[in-house]
Amino acid sequence: MFSEIKQFSEKLESLKGGSGSCIRSAMYHVEKAEVLSGVDPEMSVFRLITAEEEAATAILLMLKEHGYEGAKELNKNNHLHKQCLYPYICSIIELLKLDLRKVSNHPPILEWVDVDGMDAIKLGIRVTIEDQNLIMEMNPPLNFRVSRNEELHDFSHELVVFLERKGFNDTVKHLKENANLRNKLLYSDGKTIPNTLADTDNGKYEKLGQYLLQKVNVLIAIYFMTAPYKKMDKAHFLEQALHSYLKVLKHVKGQRL
Numbered sequence: 001m002f003s004e005i006k007q008f009s010e011k012l013e014s015l016k017g018g019s020g021s022c023i024r025s026a027m028y029h030v031e032k033a034e035v036l037s038g039v040d041p042e043m044s045v046f047r048l049i050t051a052e053e054e055a056a057t058a059i060l061l062m063l064k065e066h067g068y069e070g071a072k073e074l075n076k077n078n079h080l081h082k083q084c085l086y087p088y089i090c091s092i093i094e095l096l097k098l099d100l101r102k103v104s105n106h107p108p109i110l111e112w113v114d115v116d117g118m119d120a121i122k123l124g125i126r127v128t129i130e131d132q133n134l135i136m137e138m139n140p141p142l143n144f145r146v147s148r149n150e151e152l153h154d155f156s157h158e159l160v161v162f163l164e165r166k167g168f169n170d171t172v173k174h175l176k177e178n179a180n181l182r183n184k185l186l187y188s189d190g191k192t193i194p195n196t197l198a199d200t201d202n203g204k205y206e207k208l209g210q211y212l213l214q215k216v217n218v219l220i221a222i223y224f225m226t227a228p229y230k231k232m233d234k235a236h237f238l239e240q241a242l243h244s245y246l247k248v249l250k251h252v253k254g255q256r257l
Helices: 004-011 017-036 041-065 079-083 085-100 156-165 171-179 181-186 197-201 204-224 236-252
Strands: 109-115 118-129 132-137
Touching: 004 017, 004 204, 017 041, 017 204, 041 079, 041 085, 041 181, 041 204, 079 085, 079 171, 079 236, 085 156, 085 204, 085 236, 118 204, 156 236, 171 181
Parallel strands: none
Antiparallel strands: 109 118, 118 132
8 A cells, every 4th residue: 555655765865945854754654654554543544644734735835935926825834725735636637637638548657857966757748749659748847838718727616626526515615624634533523433443444544544645645746746846947837726726725715716
């Protein structure tokens, strides 16, 4: 279960700044989660929840460190700012998959490269043009824009559509409940205690652990696709996505999209 994410353990030394420290902290919690998984599944999951928050914090800090417009509005101490990030990213990925299928039948290529002495991930897309197989690469990897009818696409509505498709009709309620997962995992609700032997035997904690590892994996991969690249070379897609994410956070606080 932990094998895939261990690739990042060898890439931590070159990380810089406060955001880099958060990635190292995330991987520390992942390592502890693996140790605890067989003896204390609740605390193993607790460690993975913390790892996700640290990985999300790293992205929020990176956006500030690189001077992205609007990044100052992000609050690393606000659980919703961190917990909303992964589902928001998933909603965008779902949209991009549909667009990508129009030009390529292959999954994106992710490869480790050296960028000014730092480990980084580059992104490649296989395309076929006039019977020639080509690989398109952007530098930095997320340096592209998504438009509809020649206007930049607003991703803020994608999250609502994505969660409704998953069965969550009340987007704001779901996001707030997700941010409270740590408390629901550890504390009694006044009627029952959450850490029962039945939950361990039915694989509940293992499934939750796998899901949380997936979240941490995605967040750290995105970090390595952005942070190592020069601050002056801002990725247009990050700017576009950040602008829409700020609208999502305002929606969670009660404002209409």
